Amino acid sequence: MEIDYCTFPDDALYDLENNVWVRLDSAGKAKVGITSVHAGLAGKFSKIKFKPIGTMLSRGQSIATIESVKYFGAVRAPLSGRLTAINSALEGKPKLANDSPYD
Numbered sequence: 001m002e003i004d005y006c007t008f009p010d011d012a013l014y015d016l017e018n019n020v021w022v023r024l025d026s027a028g029k030a031k032v033g034i035t036s037v038h039a040g041l042a043g044k045f046s047k048i049k050f051k052p053i054g055t056m057l058s059r060g061q062s063i064a065t066i067e068s069v070k071y072f073g074a075v076r077a078p079l080s081g082r083l084t085a086i087n088s089a090l091e092g093k094p095k096l097a098n099d100s101p102y103d
Contacts, residue, residue, distance in 0.1 A: 015078035018060070022078045029084065032063060034075055034097060042071035045094035050086040057083060066097070 012021040019038035023031045039045075047067040057063060062074035063083065090097055 013078070015076070018076035018078065020076060020078050030079060030081065032075075032078060034066070039098045042066065042073075043068040043098075045097050048090045048094040048097065050091070051083055053083055053086060055083045057081060066094070 012023050014021050014035065019035045019041075021033055021035055025031070045066055045068050048064055050064040051057070051062065057077040058080045059077055061077050063077050064075040064086075066073060066075060087096075
């Protein structure tokens, strides 16, 4: 689905309060990211810093912080669990989160 140039893939669940999405795979692992709305409002990201792998998170806790020229804030966990992996490509090229927020 697309609304005002913001995409919302049907295979993701959304936490609209925190502008994040989650996809569950067949093994029960969750992939989390920011929505295209969040990426659009923040502008081009200049820095993304993740919590350490292995961190236990409760719903609403910060998974990462993102920074742009006009925004600095937390990416909030849409569910509770353990952080098992990060997209390390985003640490070196944070703009990728703007280009493909659902990958």
